[in-house]
Structure formats: structure tokens, C-alpha cells
Amino acid sequence: MASWRTSTSIASLLGLLSFLLLHCSTTSTAIRVSTIIRNPSPMKLPIFREAPAFRNGDSCGSEEAYRIHIAMTLDANYLRGTMAAVLSMLQHSTCPENLSFHFLCAHSDSELVSSIKSTFPYLNFTIYRFDSNRVRGKISKSIRQALDQPLNYARIYLADILPADVKRVIYLDSDLVVVDDVGKLWGVDMEDNVLAAPEYCHANFTLYFNDAFWSDPVLSKTFQGRNPCYFNTGVMVVDVEKWRRGGYTKKVEQWMAFQKQKRIYHLGSLPPFLLVLAGNIKAVNHRWNQHGLGGDNFEGKCRNLHPGPISLLHWSGKGKPWLRLDSRKPCVVDHLWAPYDLYRSSRHFLED
Numbered sequence: 272m273a274s275w276r277t278s279t280s281i282a283s284l285l286g287l288l289s290f291l292l293l294h295c296s297t298t299s300t301a302i303r304v305s306t307i308i309r310n311p312s313p314m315k316l317p318i319f320r321e322a323p324a325f326r327n328g329d330s331c332g333s334e335e336a337y338r339i340h341i342a343m344t345l346d347a348n349y350l351r352g353t354m355a356a357v358l359s360m361l362q363h364s365t366c367p368e369n370l371s372f373h374f375l376c377a378h379s380d381s382e383l384v385s386s387i388k389s390t391f392p393y394l395n396f397t398i399y400r401f402d403s404n405r406v407r408g409k410i411s412k413s414i415r416q417a418l419d420q421p422l423n424y425a426r427i428y429l430a431d432i433l434p435a436d437v438k439r440v441i442y443l444d445s446d447l448v449v450v451d452d453v454g455k456l457w458g459v460d461m462e463d464n465v466l467a468a469p470e471y472c473h474a475n476f477t478l479y480f481n482d483a484f485w486s487d488p489v490l491s492k493t494f495q496g497r498n499p500c501y502f503n504t505g506v507m508v509v510d511v512e513k514w515r516r517g518g519y520t521k522k523v524e525q526w527m528a529f530q531k532q533k534r535i536y537h538l539g540s541l542p543p544f545l546l547v548l549a550g551n552i553k554a555v556n557h558r559w560n561q562h563g564l565g566g567d568n569f570e571g572k573c574r575n576l577h578p579g580p581i582s583l584l585h586w587s588g589k590g591k592p593w594l595r596l597d598s599r600k601p602c603v604v605d606h607l608w609a610p611y612d613l614y615r616s617s618r619h620f621l622e623d
């Protein structure tokens with residue numbers, strides 16, 4: 272855009288400088304500066320309230336030092352969801368100070384960094400730039416454009432991106448809230464598995480792949496010797512070392528490359544995960560992913576909760592609670608998300 276106001280560019284430069292001081296890696300500063308100035312952030316980020324400082328209780332002790340590592344993507348479009356998810360985890364943790372967040376973002380966007388910093392001044396977090404070139408040319412068009420964003424594929428590269436001292440990580444989508452101590456999910460006994468997640472063996476697994484897949488004599492044997500079940504890739508515990516040692520990134524990428532040659536599924540990053548891991552994961556209690564609350568691909572369709580206790584609510588699907596609340600047409604379940612919303616609307620400004 273031509274109208275690039277001086278005040279904005281000065282603010283951006285100051286933001287950029289602090290970003291570089293805080294987070295600069297070894298790459299050339301000059302390149303980063305020119306990139307950011309030529310591609311100014313196209314949208315104004317929303318303003319959020321500051322979250323309180325959540326402190327460890329005495330029971331957190333110091334006998335066995337460990338941190339709980341949480342990885343999420345960071346994207347201006349989902350920022351409100353990310354903020355709510357982080358708040359929900361801090362609020363329900365027995366040892367909130369032991370949470371370390373690892374945010375993967377597509378651009379080195381200093382505004383996103385300062386937004387997290389000002390909303391959670393006490394948060395232990397690191398930002399990683401996910402280079403979308405890594406998946407360029409590997410993404411096949413799916414049924415929903417939102418699924419085709421390169422950042423959606425970043426979860427495949429967690430083991431490469433995270434520092435070596437991170438042995439286990441919980442990967443979470445940005446459209447969810449955790450209403451239980453996330454430490455319980457962290458503590459899952461993974462036995463020999465590389466991945467743990469709730470799995471759904473009643474879902475019709477056939478539907479995740481097309482006829483070209485099932486009618487091919489070789490391809491259809493992919494799941495031979497396993498009992499493959501659907502799992503949602505928005506909530507996963509990953510043994511990062513096992514993932515690295517087993518070369519799982521390459522395995523998932525190979526299926527993505529295959530899909531480019533011969534279309535065998537319609538969804539985005541889920542099917543290649545299923546191809547590699549379905550039937551070989553540690554099943555976690557369903558309470559850790561009440562998924563589908565966003566409804567399906569039809570606008571305005573609300574979903575109810577599944578029966579049973581709930582530790583995590585997930586608005587997977589097309590509808591997002593913050594959009595439906597703003598449009599004043601919320602689903603009943605959206606009121607469960609609202610208490611974690613840190614968005615400071617103009618109305619709240621006046622009430623303050």
C-alpha cells in the first residue's frame with residue numbers, strides 16, 4: 272500500500288529494533304529490515320487486556336525440575352484464540368510458572384511478539400520463525416482454504432524447530448481452551464509411542480481417503496497390521512526425540528509429495544499424519560479433545576458437547592467462538608469460551 276504513514280513506520284522500526292535485540296538469530300539483519308519494511312503488517316492487531324500473574328503453589332516444590340513445553344502457532348488471524356488458550360492453561364495449572372510456550376509464526380512480526388509480551392508479561396515463551404518455503408510446493412489444495420495455510424503444516428516440523436533440550440511437547444491448535452491442569456496431559460505414559468492423542472475408533476476411517484487410495488492394491492495395504500483410527504492433530508503429545516530418531520518428518524513429507532502426484536485424500540495436514548501414525552499412537556482419554564465445536568462446513572451449524580467429563584474444549588471446524596460471539600449469533604458452547612477472552616473491545620474501554 273502506498274499510504275505508509277511515518278508514525279507507523281517509526282513505531283514498526285522501534286518494534287523491529289526491540290525484536291532484533293530480543294530475538295535476533297544469526298541471519299542477516301539487513302535482509303530482515305528490508306523484508307519487514309516492504310511488507311508492513313496488513314492488519315491492525317486487536318488490543319488485549321493484561322492477564323494476571325499466575326504463581327506456583329508450594330506443592331510445585333523443586334525436588335524434580337521439569338518444564339511443560341507447549342507449542343502453538345501464532346497468527347494474527349487467530350491471535351484472540353491463542354490468547355484465550357494460553358490464559359486457560361495458566362488459570363488451570365497447578366504449577367503455571369512451569370509452562371514454557373513455543374510459538375511458531377510465519378513472519379518475524381514484532382507486533383505479534385509485543386502483543387504476547389504485553390498481554391502475558393510473566394509468560395515464559397520463545398518465538399520461532401517457521402519458513403513457509405519448507406512446505407512450498409508440498410501443499411495440495413484441500414476442501415477448505417484455511418487448511419492450506421503453510422503454518423498449518425508447521426506441526427510436522429516441530430522436532431526440527433524446537434531446541435534439543437525439549438524432549439516432549441504438547442502441540443495445540445489456537446481454537447481451544449484447556450479447563451484442567453495441562454500437566455495431567457503432559458504426564459501421559461506414552462509407552463513406546465512417538466505420539467499420544469485421543470483416538471476415535473468409531474469414526475469411519477474409510478472416509479479420510481478416496482477411492483483412488485482404497486482401490487489401489489498397494490496403497491490400500493498401507494494400514495495392514497494396524498488398527499487405524501482417526502485422531503485430531505490439533506491436540507497431540509509428541510516425543511520429540513523419538514520423532515527425530517524415527518525420521519517422522521520425512522515420512523509425513525513423503526505422503527504429501529505422493530498426494531501431489533496422485534490425489535488420495537481431500538483434507539489438509541491430517542491425512543498424511545494418519546497415513547504414518549494411525550493405529551500406532553498412545554490413546555489419551557477423550558476428555559482431552561472435545562473437538563468439532565466449531566461445527567462443520569455449513570455456516571451457522573452448532574454442535575453440542577459429547578458426553579463425559581471435559582478437560583479441553585476445541586472449536587475445530589469452520590465456526591470460531593470469537594466470530595460467532597461478535598456477530599451476536601453464538602452457539603451455546605461458545606459461552607464456555609467467552610470467560611477466557613482477553614480481547615479489549617471498545618465497549619470494555621467505556622466500561623473501564
Ligand SMILES: *[C@@H]1O[C@H](CO)[C@@H](O)[C@H](O)[C@H]1NC(C)=O
Nearest residue numbers: 331332333334335336337369
Ligand atoms: C517448576 O519449575 C521450577 C523452576 O524451574 C522448579 O524448581 C520446580 O521443580 C518445577 N516444579 C515441578 C513440579 O516440576
Ligand SMILES: *[C@@H]1O[C@H](CO)[C@@H](O)[C@H](O)[C@H]1NC(C)=O
Nearest residue numbers: 338340368370371372395396
Ligand atoms: C523459561 O523456560 C526455559 C526452558 O524452556 C528455562 O530455561 C528458563 O529458565 C525459563 N525462564 C524463566 C524465567 O522461568
Ligand SMILES: *[C@@H]1O[C@H](CO)[C@@H](O)[C@H](O)[C@H]1NC(C)=O
Nearest residue numbers: 473474475476477478479480
Ligand atoms: C464407511 O464408509 C464407506 C464409504 O462411504 C462405506 O462403504 C462403509 O460401509 C462405511 N463403513 C461403516 C462401518 O459405516
